[in-house]
Amino acid sequence: MFFSVIIPVFNRPEELAELLRSLSQQSFRDFEVLVMEDGSTIDSQSIIEQFNENLTLSYIYQDNQGQGFARNDGMKHAKGEFFVILDSDVILPNNYLELLKKAVSERNLDAFGGPDASNSDFSILQKAMDFAMTSFWTTGGIRGKLKDPSKYQARGFNMGVSRKVFQIIGGFLDPNQGEDIEYSIRIKKAGFKLELVEEAFVYHKRKNTLSSFTKQGFSFGRNRVNVSRFHSDAIKAVHFLPTMFLLFCISCIATYFLFSPIFYLQMLILLFWAAAIIIQSSLRYKSIIVGGLSLVTSVMQLCSYGSGLVYELFRKQVYG
Numbered sequence: 001m002f003f004s005v006i007i008p009v010f011n012r013p014e015e016l017a018e019l020l021r022s023l024s025q026q027s028f029r030d031f032e033v034l035v036m037e038d039g040s041t042i043d044s045q046s047i048i049e050q051f052n053e054n055l056t057l058s059y060i061y062q063d064n065q066g067q068g069f070a071r072n073d074g075m076k077h078a079k080g081e082f083f084v085i086l087d088s089d090v091i092l093p094n095n096y097l098e099l100l101k102k103a104v105s106e107r108n109l110d111a112f113g114g115p116d117a118s119n120s121d122f123s124i125l126q127k128a129m130d131f132a133m134t135s136f137w138t139t140g141g142i143r144g145k146l147k148d149p150s151k152y153q154a155r156g157f158n159m160g161v162s163r164k165v166f167q168i169i170g171g172f173l174d175p176n177q178g179e180d181i182e183y184s185i186r187i188k189k190a191g192f193k194l195e196l197v198e199e200a201f202v203y204h205k206r207k208n209t210l211s212s213f214t215k216q217g218f219s220f221g222r223n224r225v226n227v228s229r230f231h232s233d234a235i236k237a238v239h240f241l242p243t244m245f246l247l248f249c250i251s252c253i254a255t256y257f258l259f260s261p262i263f264y265l266q267m268l269i270l271l272f273w274a275a276a277i278i279i280q281s282s283l284r285y286k287s288i289i290v291g292g293l294s295l296v297t298s299v300m301q302l303c304s305y306g307s308g309l310v311y312e313l314f315r316k317q318v319y320g
Helices: 015-026 047-051 065-079 097-108 124-134 139-143 163-167 178-187 210-228 237-258 262-283 287-317
Strands: 001-011 032-036 057-064 082-086 112-114 158-162 194-197 203-206
Touching: 001 015, 001 065, 001 097, 001 178, 015 032, 015 047, 032 065, 032 194, 047 057, 057 065, 065 082, 065 262, 082 163, 097 112, 112 178, 124 210, 124 262, 124 287, 139 237, 139 287, 158 178, 163 178, 163 262, 178 210, 178 287, 210 287, 237 262, 262 287
Parallel strands: 001 032, 001 082, 032 057, 112 194
Antiparallel strands: 082 158, 112 158
């Protein structure tokens, strides 16, 4: 068996059904699926029963530990040679595993990370959130569009490692605080080959509201600092761009009252940035409504990430 697909799930049986359906339609068939029920109060047993005939499927219930440790337990039970780790809120194109198998084999990869995208049937908000998380005009562009695929740091919604990697360096060290980034860094430092496989994308069907999307962005900023507790070089200059954007916006208030020429220049810069987002998003999703909402989600993504990073850096300095 080549692939073991590992899916941690917590109280989300409906979205798990969509992922399992997409797995049952894969063109490449040499794989098993392990669903790790991580202490859910709304379990997925009835969903699992619907796919037992179409998939080689294992359902493992355990006390709540967090998604990182649930993935570790999945890898311990896995029988495949390469472990594919997915979040329960993604949906796979029918040729996902076929393309991944080709990339892993031809490029001799020990590990991989793949990008996310939106499907045509996603809601307006889901498309706007997808834009904010993947666009060049936010920091989202680094998630899946790098000139050098070896610089990619895999994310837990779409990543994988070989059995050899897991046997030598183990699994995730943290249950849910940037554990995927930490794992990516550790994999590379151990000398293994981890690269972006751009064609192995998933449709990421986020269930966020604007409020939860903002809270998630704040957590992502904090998580980057948490990773630096394991790897001192985890925070790069690029990770401060959202904070710089936040400070730029705040400074507009001061320049409005103190030095209007600078304020008007700042407004011109923001207007150009906003127009670029609205135009690009509107063209990508063929909707001016999505374009306008993408501006909102982009501002929220940058400001929440930037404030989360600063907040956690402050806490680290105070509490160590």
